[in-house]
Amino acid sequence: MTGTARRGRPRSEDADARILGAAQELLFARGYDRFVMDEAAVRAGVAKTTLYRRWPTKDHLLVALVAKVQDEVPVADTGDVRADLTVYLTAIATGLNRMRAVGRTGDRDDRSAGMVAELVAAAARHPDVGDAVRGLFARRNTLVLALLDHARERGDLRAGTSSTVLFDQLAGALYYRLLVTGEPIDAAYVRDLVDHALTGAAATPHPERN
Missing domain, CATH: 1.10.357.10 (Tetracycline Repressor, domain 2)
Incomplete structure (x- = not known):
């Protein structure tokens, strides 16, 4: 899932790729219970708001990773x-x-x-x-x-x-x-x-x- 379309500035595919890459590394290393959304944002080099605007919870992010x-x-x-x-x-x-x-x-x-x-x-x-x-x-x-x-x-x-x-x-x-x-x-x-x-x-x- 990549979230619903929003008005305003278009999404950056590069940011999506970096977030998903960082989240996958973190999730496979830590597991679901110890996965922290904010840390994924830091690893991806994006603002936390950028991450949460795309995937509001780690459940939503999990679907995108799958x-x-x-x-x-x-x-x-x-x-x-x-x-x-x-x-x-x-x-x-x-x-x-x-x-x-x-x-x-x-x-x-x-x-x-x-x-x-x-x-x-x-x-x-x-x-x-x-x-x-x-x-x-x-x-x-x-x-x-x-x-x-x-x-x-x-x-x-x-x-x-x-x-x-x-x-x-x-x-x-x-x-x-x-x-x-x-x-x-x-x-x-x-x-x-x-x-x-x-x-x-x-x-x-x-x-x-x-």
């Missing part, structure tokens, strides 16, 4: 749906594991959901943050849904396969592990997840392909 991280993950559509989904979901899993470790000290290896749990809580605390979170995921998911639509159009998935339901199965499993069971989300799990999901959705081979 958007930044997600936008750095490409969604490739090479024509090999299994490989494309595996690469994309592995990158997402890597990001989730990194957010799980935010603020963790020493060698502690607990099953906390870390910053993702804070994001869910922030969405519940602030209706506008909730709207921003849903908008963020809807925008990103559009790219993956298009990938699955193309796979269905090529005949790689059954004609009646719902791209939305299939992606819910894939993404939902990752977040279930993160938020509920605390089990590892590693590359091997992602491969198995994609294999099982696509086995159920795969189109029946044409006779001439047998």
